[in-house]
Amino acid sequence: MAVITNVREQEVVLPPEPGLTPEEIVARAAALVPLLVENQAATEARTHYSEDVHRLFADAGFYRILVPRRYGGYEFGVDTFMRVAMTLTRGCPSTGWMFTLGAAHALAAATLFGERAQDEIFAGGDFICPATVMPSGTAERVDGGWLISGTWAYCSGAPFATAFMGHTLVPYAEGEPPMPMLFIAPREQWRRLDDWGGQLGLKGSGSHSIVIENAFVPDHRTIGSHISGVSVTEGTPGLRLHGNPQYGGGPLSFMILESAVLAVGMAQGMLDAYEDLMRARTTSFPPITGRAENPDFQFWYGEASAKIATAEGAILNALREWTETCARGSELFTREQELRIATIGREAVRLSWDAVQRYLFPTAGSSSVRSGERVERIWRDMSTLHSHAGIAVYLSTMANRELAMARFGIEDPHH
Missing domain, CATH: 1.10.540.10 (Acyl-CoA dehydrogenase/oxidase, N-terminal domain)
Known part of the structure; x- marks a missing residue:
């Protein structure tokens, strides 16, 4: 069980609806x-x-x-x-x-x-903070912090954001290669570009670029690491400050679960659209019946439904394991545990995509994949999800190797 110490005493600011459940x-x-x-x-x-x-x-x-x-x-x-x-x-x-x-x-x-x-x-209560993993820009060391400039792409959530969390490369030691530094900048320190919407899918995801121009970011709003490499096994500032074990959990696994939850939600939406077609349309070949009465459509729906339900179950179980690991103590949130939970998320993405691209999209019918139709839009969105570096690159290759290295005690040179 996690032992919480040094929790700050201060008056708690009540949320707008204290009784909300x-x-x-x-x-x-x-x-x-x-x-x-x-x-x-x-x-x-x-x-x-x-x-x-x-x-x-x-x-x-x-x-x-x-x-x-x-x-x-x-x-x-x-x-x-x-x-x-x-x-x-x-x-x-x-x-x-x-x-x-x-x-x-x-x-x-x-x-x-x-x-x-x-x-x-957190002074404003509502908190919206895009975060990117690709280091960009420049950072100049000054008294008490850094002057940061640059452009960061794919900042999902930027239109209504209250802050931005990004990475840049900084020279921590003379003669050594620059290393990533995580920083957080409030809204008044950056501007949003109008450069989103031309991608295949997720056109409305607000994933615009953010520009920072010579902004002073004090040391207390920086962390000398990439967010994926932060270890929480010795506790975290948030755990000590708030006394809630969830603020002592691994950030890498949680970020991966975000993408997995999105994939499952998209697949559920596709199943909803397919169900509407099952109720409204007939088969193309004799005997002409409603799709809901046709054995083939029943089979395709059942196969997809089972895969999506399994993906949802995997995610809910992974979230429960994430929460229980926090409750037992941050020292148990090892690199191996983080990666094990992350790869569960990857499998949920695969199950969701398999249900959509193998069963639902091909059999929905060409009239359902015209531009602007719900089936067409979700297929584009899920396809674009697979272009995310965390899913297409990290989870499909690097995570497997890192999990094995952590399990067998082999040192990872990147962490």
């Missing part, structure tokens, strides 16, 4: 699904969800799910957040992607950064 906030997400489905085309055209939807999310408390209670957050837990994320993605993949990859990083910020930084970045 996890079940109620998940139900609010489910109630918004029809609206998100209806808005999909407009969301793509705009390249992000609307100001009205953003306001609905804020009023529902979605941006405070993972924010610590002392800053006016609900601190509900990762399972509640992921259920909301999966539900929103089921309605609109772009909206779910933009929300998840903006709001989820409240957990990393509350885990990895110290009290002073958290006092600054």
